[in-house]
Amino acid sequence: MLDMTPKELKERKGITINPCKTCEPVGAMFFALGVHKCMPHSHGSQGCCSYHRTVITRHFKEPAIATSSSFTEGASVFGGRSNLTTAVKNIFDIYDPDIIAVHTTCLSETIGDDVGSYILDLEVPEGKLVIHASTPSYEGSHIQGFSNMSMGFINYLTKKTDTLNGKTAIFPGWVNPGDCREMKRIAAEMGAEVTMFPDFDGTMDSPMTGKYEYYGEGGTTIPEIQQMGDSENLIALGTFASGESFHLMRKKFKTEGMLLPMPVGITLTDKFVMALRTLTQHEVPKSLEQERGRLVDMLMDAANYTYHKKAAIYGDPDVVYAMTSLCLEMGMIPKYVITGTPKSEFEKQIKELIASYSIEEECVVKADTDLFYLHQLIKNEKVDIMIGSSYGKYIARAEDVPYVRAGFPVLDRYGAPIQTICGYTGGVYFAEKIINALLDRFDRDVSDEDFECVL
Amino acid sequence: MKERDELLDKYSAKVFKNRKQHITQLEFGEEADTITANTRAVPGSMTARGCCYAGCKGVVVGPMKDVAVITHGPIGCAFYSWGTRRNKAKSDPESDNKNFIPYSLCTDMRPTDVVFGGEKKLEQAIDEVMDIFNPKCMMICSTCPIGLIGDDVQAVARRTEQKYGIKAIGFSCEGYKGVSQSAGHHIANNGLMRYIIGTGDKKPKNNFSVNILGEYNIGADGWEEERILKRCGIEVTSVFTGDGSYETMKNAHLAGLNLVMCHRSINYVAEMMKTKYGIDWIKVNFIGVGATCRSLRMIAKYFNDPALTARVEEVIAEETAAISEDMAYYKSKLSGKTAGIFVGGSRSHHYQLLLRDLGMETIMAGYEFAHRDDYEGREVIPFIKSDADTKNIEEITVQPDAELFQKRYTEEEIAALKADGVELDTYDGMFKDMKTGYMVVDDYNFHEVDALGKSMKPDIIFSGIKDKYSTMKDGVGSRQIHSYDYSGPYSGFTGAVIFAKDVVMALYTPTWGLVKAPWKNEPLLTGTLTGGEA
Numbered sequence: 001m002l003d004m005t006p007k008e009l010k011e012r013k014g015i016t017i018n019p020c021k022t023c024e025p026v027g028a029m030f031f032a033l034g035v036h037k038c039m040p041h042s043h044g045s046q047g048c049c050s051y052h053r054t055v056i057t058r059h060f061k062e063p064a065i066a067t068s069s070s071f072t073e074g075a076s077v078f079g080g081r082s083n084l085t086t087a088v089k090n091i092f093d094i095y096d097p098d099i100i101a102v103h104t105t106c107l108s109e110t111i112g113d114d115v116g117s118y119i120l121d122l123e124v125p126e127g128k129l130v131i132h133a134s135t136p137s138y139e140g141s142h143i144q145g146f147s148n149m150s151m152g153f154i155n156y157l158t159k160k161t162d163t164l165n166g167k168t169a170i171f172p173g174w175v176n177p178g179d180c181r182e183m184k185r186i187a188a189e190m191g192a193e194v195t196m197f198p199d200f201d202g203t204m205d206s207p208m209t210g211k212y213e214y215y216g217e218g219g220t221t222i223p224e225i226q227q228m229g230d231s232e233n234l235i236a237l238g239t240f241a242s243g244e245s246f247h248l249m250r251k252k253f254k255t256e257g258m259l260l261p262m263p264v265g266i267t268l269t270d271k272f273v274m275a276l277r278t279l280t281q282h283e284v285p286k287s288l289e290q291e292r293g294r295l296v297d298m299l300m301d302a303a304n305y306t307y308h309k310k311a312a313i314y315g316d317p318d319v320v321y322a323m324t325s326l327c328l329e330m331g332m333i334p335k336y337v338i339t340g341t342p343k344s345e346f347e348k349q350i351k352e353l354i355a356s357y358s359i360e361e362e363c364v365v366k367a368d369t370d371l372f373y374l375h376q377l378i379k380n381e382k383v384d385i386m387i388g389s390s391y392g393k394y395i396a397r398a399e400d401v402p403y404v405r406a407g408f409p410v411l412d413r414y415g416a417p418i419q420t421i422c423g424y425t426g427g428v429y430f431a432e433k434i435i436n437a438l439l440d441r442f443d444r445d446v447s448d449e450d451f452e453c454v455l
Numbered sequence: 456m457k458e459r460d461e462l463l464d465k466y467s468a469k470v471f472k473n474r475k476q477h478i479t480q481l482e483f484g485e486e487a488d489t490i491t492a493n494t495r496a497v498p499g500s501m502t503a504r505g506c507c508y509a510g511c512k513g514v515v516v517g518p519m520k521d522v523a524v525i526t527h528g529p530i531g532c533a534f535y536s537w538g539t540r541r542n543k544a545k546s547d548p549e550s551d552n553k554n555f556i557p558y559s560l561c562t563d564m565r566p567t568d569v570v571f572g573g574e575k576k577l578e579q580a581i582d583e584v585m586d587i588f589n590p591k592c593m594m595i596c597s598t599c600p601i602g603l604i605g606d607d608v609q610a611v612a613r614r615t616e617q618k619y620g621i622k623a624i625g626f627s628c629e630g631y632k633g634v635s636q637s638a639g640h641h642i643a644n645n646g647l648m649r650y651i652i653g654t655g656d657k658k659p660k661n662n663f664s665v666n667i668l669g670e671y672n673i674g675a676d677g678w679e680e681e682r683i684l685k686r687c688g689i690e691v692t693s694v695f696t697g698d699g700s701y702e703t704m705k706n707a708h709l710a711g712l713n714l715v716m717c718h719r720s721i722n723y724v725a726e727m728m729k730t731k732y733g734i735d736w737i738k739v740n741f742i743g744v745g746a747t748c749r750s751l752r753m754i755a756k757y758f759n760d761p762a763l764t765a766r767v768e769e770v771i772a773e774e775t776a777a778i779s780e781d782m783a784y785y786k787s788k789l790s791g792k793t794a795g796i797f798v799g800g801s802r803s804h805h806y807q808l809l810l811r812d813l814g815m816e817t818i819m820a821g822y823e824f825a826h827r828d829d830y831e832g833r834e835v836i837p838f839i840k841s842d843a844d845t846k847n848i849e850e851i852t853v854q855p856d857a858e859l860f861q862k863r864y865t866e867e868e869i870a871a872l873k874a875d876g877v878e879l880d881t882y883d884g885m886f887k888d889m890k891t892g893y894m895v896v897d898d899y900n901f902h903e904v905d906a907l908g909k910s911m912k913p914d915i916i917f918s919g920i921k922d923k924y925s926t927m928k929d930g931v932g933s934r935q936i937h938s939y940d941y942s943g944p945y946s947g948f949t950g951a952v953i954f955a956k957d958v959v960m961a962l963y964t965p966t967w968g969l970v971k972a973p974w975k976n977e978p979l980l981t982g983t984l985t986g987g988e989a
Contacts, residue, residue, distance in 0.1 A: 001557065002557055002558070003546070003552075003554065004553065004554070004555075004558070004587075004588055006587060010583075010586070010587075012583050013576075013579055013583070014562060014576050014577070014578070014579030014580030014581070014582065014583050015525070015560055015561070015562065015579075015580035015583045015584055016530065016533075016560075016561045016562070016563035017558060017559065017560055017561075017587075018537070018557075018558060018559050019530050019533065019534050019537075019559060019561065019563070021530060021534075022530060022531050022534040022535070023529055023530055023531025023532075023534070025531070026531065041499070044599065044630075044631075045506045045507075045599055045630035045631045046496060046502060046504045046505060046506050046630075046635070047505040047506025047507070047508055047509045047532070047630045047636075048506070048531070048630070050503070050504065050505040050506070050509070050921070051505070051509070051531065051532070051535035051536075052535075053921050054535065054539070054919075054920055054921060055535060055539075057920050057921060057923070057924065058539075058920055061924060062924050063921070063922075063923075063924045063925040063928070064921075065501065065901060065925075066501070067498075067499045067500070067501050068496075068498065068499075068501075068502070069498050069499075070495065070496045070497070070498045070502065070504075071630075071631045072495055072631060072633075072634060072844055073631055073632055073633075073844065073847050074843070074844075075631070076599075076602075076603065076631045083498045084498075086497075086498045086499065087498035087499030088499065089467070089499070090467070090470055090497060090498065090499035090500055091499040093465075093466070093467050093470070094465060094466070094470075094499070094500065094501075094902050095501070095902065105599070106528070106529050106531075106569075106598070106599055106600045107599035107600065107603070107630065107631060110569060110599070110600045110603045110604065111603060136566070137528075137529035137530070137531050138529040138564045138565055138566055138568070138569050138600065139565070139566055141530075206928070208927075208928060208970055209928070209970070210928075210929070210930040210970045210971065211928070211929060211930070212905065212925045212926075212928035212929040340530075342565075372558075391537075391538070394538075394557050
């Protein structure tokens, strides 16, 4: 497996090998799938739309519907206005969404299609909406595309009146449906009335009923997005996926709020709960305190097996930050922490986080890099566990490293999108996965005389 | 016909006018059934189609294990085509022990590269790939922005050849070219023909040697085919391109016969090799027990050797005996059931024969990116109107090779073989294996698969991942026929049994019985009825 990867590290400037990111449009498409009765639309070649639908479907094991402008050579020369106009008419005719969320691609961006002005000229049926976001694939990563589509919705739809509506807006960031549910549950426990934007609960994990509908029951509704400007306050989770939208809301609507990391493990969930406590002026109920206590108790009990174990954590910046924090809480050393997303802020945040735990060991933290680099690092100094997307499985096999899947995409396991890694409950679920992976390996490797029933 | 009318009913006048030409409910009347294909998809229709890059890199050149394929463009396309098509490969000394399948190589273009041109970064990337991997062959596949910003990947490939003395090929397979993956197949075929086939001199050891064209070794299909051919005493010179390699493809022109599996994606190479080297091709189908037997017998007839013919019959007898009990069992579970198949460009035909082995009929079928000849047979090729999108894809003309052109048979002998049932140098298409009333949909879209599932009510739909979960949520069985749901092989004799087992699993999984919650069938209010016995 990956036999051609050499141990020797050399600087590369031209070639990316085994990426740890993908392109902006898929993030925009994914975001739009968290809006109720929304059809994501890819303004570019058909292949983009097909590839994005495929990877999203494979991650969630759910249908991911989206349409394409189906550019041909002609459209690439003369511009995609007519393709978009035709597409929008056909989408409303055939698939009847309430809103179409158009995102661009490297093709439509390179030829300079002005989608914003095309939309102004569209004939949109009464009561229906079309919005767009610019997502040139050669910039940022899928995380940036997610963020851009979030801002697209806000810029097109969100309004402010004179009266606040008493609601707390929560921007969950790039998460799974189970995570959305858990965040809503915690917020409800804290007495908050919530608008979650986007909301994958009920769109990307729709139940089996024997009858397929194009649009699930879940997702943020259009009125909710429109009224978000009147939110009493806002909690944006995941500084990379939700940060720009958070600042936009502050700037545009003066919405009070906090920008926090994804609430995974103890300290980051504490931040989320404390933010809700401050904003809602609601005391933390005993039930949540008990959940927290159970997670602390479990991590303490298992420290015997996690303390100073070295981890390689890779993937998208927000989930990697959250996993790094959880690992540090478990006494582990985040030896290699990498993302493909080109944001230097990632390195700064992770280094600060590691420094706050007084880790003496030297850790490698790098943004804008790839899994080939991570593999080479591991070849030079092995780790005890890997945490990240399905594309790490090749390295885990090649180097025989225990491995836990997290983030996007997870293509080769079932059930994770329904579960949550967020909150104290999600902490128990995910910490158990880490601990079990370490213990399974320990049991596999020890000699017969050291093999014990009680651990 | 009713179902067709219902299907088209939802469309506006303009879409109706377009889509009705792509949807044929077969009549087999006095006038031959026809279909329109290989034309632009309707924007917004949610076509299942992909792009030219997907056809070139994803399908044809990606599976070549000893080739470093660099995707030139932003990161996405390289990411999506990495490890997602199940074209299995094993490294071996013949291919220099190289295996690029688990690797994804990309220039990951940034805004400055798009503005100022990406050739410099591409050349830097090539230097680094040479330093790290030292491949003997490199291919550069272009994504959408490349053609638009004017990067010349062919020129870069030529410079690479000069600099490193290796084989390097640039493919201008930008996603927007053509109308589907099909354009990418053609572009890839042209490159392989122009630069690789015919450059080697390693002759086959055996009198009976073949290339398997259009076999991508999804789920190890190619390996099952090679196993059977080898048992028959037939040597496989090269496979295009599943588990294939630059090293073996170089010698493809020295094989005795070409076997074409996926007609759509590779027929160009088959035709060009016939013109240039005189190598005939047979349209084979190793999907299905009957189809596999027929294919083996056609090969035997072509080589016309009594010992080979006897050996083929021996193998057929042994192989079919070995699976007959299993096949009979699965047939008892599946007989009388109906299916729909919506896949790329050949399998919608191939799998109908395997399903028929199991007593199942395919009442609806469609292709993503086929041409009319894939539906109606190659005899319609002279009548296909070429449009601007097709004309933009280069058509290369080859001439008989002065030294290597060699014909095995005269025209009369060819005609005799054809009369004897050998599908020689032609393909009869899918229609002829279907029946009256069956629905054929070209460039099927999400709405059409969904609506046909509801109106024609097949027991199972074989399609891709994009349709899989909606199909299942509708209570209809589903198997992916692009990826085989990570099972396989489905080809040959062994594969037929695995396929049958998987179809039974898809239809008989006990979870189907749990879809309806018990409280949906029972009222909440309970009590004793008065006026009767308690």
